[in-house]
Amino acid sequence: MTQITKCINGKTKIFGLLGNPVEHTQSPFIHQLFYEATEFNGTYNPFFVPVGQLEQAILGMRGLSLSGLNVTIPYKVDVMEYLDLVDPIAQAIGAVNTIVPVHGKLMGYNTDWIGLKMACDYYDIPIKGQECVIIGAGGAARGAVAMCLEGQATSVTIINRTREKAERIKNDLQKMDMDIPIYVGGLEDFHLVKPNSVAIQTTSVGMHPHEDASPIFNEEFFQKVDFIVDIIYNPKETVFMTKGREHQAKVLNGLSMLFFQALKAFEYWTDITLTASQIEWCLHQLETTVYNNTKN
Ligand code: ATR
Numbered sequence: 001m002t003q004i005t006k007c008i009n010g011k012t013k014i015f016g017l018l019g020n021p022v023e024h025t026q027s028p029f030i031h032q033l034f035y036e037a038t039e040f041n042g043t044y045n046p047f048f049v050p051v052g053q054l055e056q057a058i059l060g061m062r063g064l065s066l067s068g069l070n071v072t073i074p075y076k077v078d079v080m081e082y083l084d085l086v087d088p089i090a091q092a093i094g095a096v097n098t099i100v101p102v103h104g105k106l107m108g109y110n111t112d113w114i115g116l117k118m119a120c121d122y123y124d125i126p127i128k129g130q131e132c133v134i135i136g137a138g139g140a141a142r143g144a145v146a147m148c149l150e151g152q153a154t155s156v157t158i159i160n161r162t163r164e165k166a167e168r169i170k171n172d173l174q175k176m177d178m179d180i181p182i183y184v185g186g187l188e189d190f191h192l193v194k195p196n197s198v199a200i201q202t203t204s205v206g207m208h209p210h211e212d213a214s215p216i217f218n219e220e221f222f223q224k225v226d227f228i229v230d231i232i233y234n235p236k237e238t239v240f241m242t243k244g245r246e247h248q249a250k251v252l253n254g255l256s257m258l259f260f261q262a263l264k265a266f267e268y269w270t271d272i273t274l275t276a277s278q279i280e281w282c283l284h285q286l287e288t289t290v291y292n293n294t295k296n
Pocket residue numbers: 136137138139140141160161162165202203204205215
């Protein structure tokens with residue numbers, strides 16, 4: 001007879017993800033890895049929240065005493081008004097992706113920027129004292145700019161197809177008051193990119209099934225970049241990363257950011273810190289699973 005070694009019981013902590021849609025999320029798998037690595041009694045579930053039902057979803061979280069929720073598209077901004085307190089950096093970014101219940105209150109955090117920082121640290125992509133250039137000005141770009149400011153970059157340059165959106169991020173994130181200059185420009189304003197920069201690509205350009213696309217092809221740009229972080233993880237290497245690599249840049253794709261934003265949420269919810277070998281094991285499982293199932 002097969003023996004059941006793990007199952008949900010009365011002590012199981014319930015976590016999950018609010019979004020619309022939620023079918024393609026990798027988060028349940030990643031959190032399951034944390035539970036296995038640490039022998040934590042938890043379950044992580046995708047929750048589809050219909051349009052107009054976000055407030056009810058948060059009331060449900062309170063009423064059911066859920067132990068923590070992530071929030072994804074399209075609710076990262078709107079969810080803030082239903083929480084009791086929002087972390088100042090999440091406030092400056094303008095988005096919450098992690099809700100943490102603390103003594104009956106719901107606190108909102110943004111672990112996207114922290115996950116990006118943890119991924120850069122883990123893979124030796126320097127931020128402190130570096131000139132950073134962010135490509136794009138959507139939600140992901142906001143987290144990347146906050147990460148560069150918190151990570152004490154020397155300067156942050158945001159270049160985007162629509163320059164006004166880059167201006168808006170600059171205005172919003174200058175509220176973090178980090179005394180670090182933020183420059184903005186259009187996608188072709190390569191003169192703004194400083195030599196030996198760290199480039200963080202935050203648009204969806206180049207993502208499967210449009211693998212041939214890149215927000216930038218120009219050689220002048222790649223000559224000035226020593227490190228490239230692309231938030232895309234499918235394909236495993238984007239054209240943007242390939243071009244950087246051809247110009248001797250060190251490159252990192254977005255899978256580790258996805259991993260570390262989840263890890264930070266797990267840490268907030270449980271106060272458990274994974275050991276280096278547990279992190280290595282979880283990351284290896286994730287990479288093997290994603291890239292054995294994904295054309296790359
Ligand atoms: P997210 O919130 O997930 O970051 P988003 O808000 O859709 O996503 O932002 C996407 C970013 O990719 C934007 O900066 C967008 O540029 P615009 O501000 O000009 O819209 C950028 N982007 C999307 N498609 C693009 C393309 N084909 N070329 C260049 N930039 C593109």
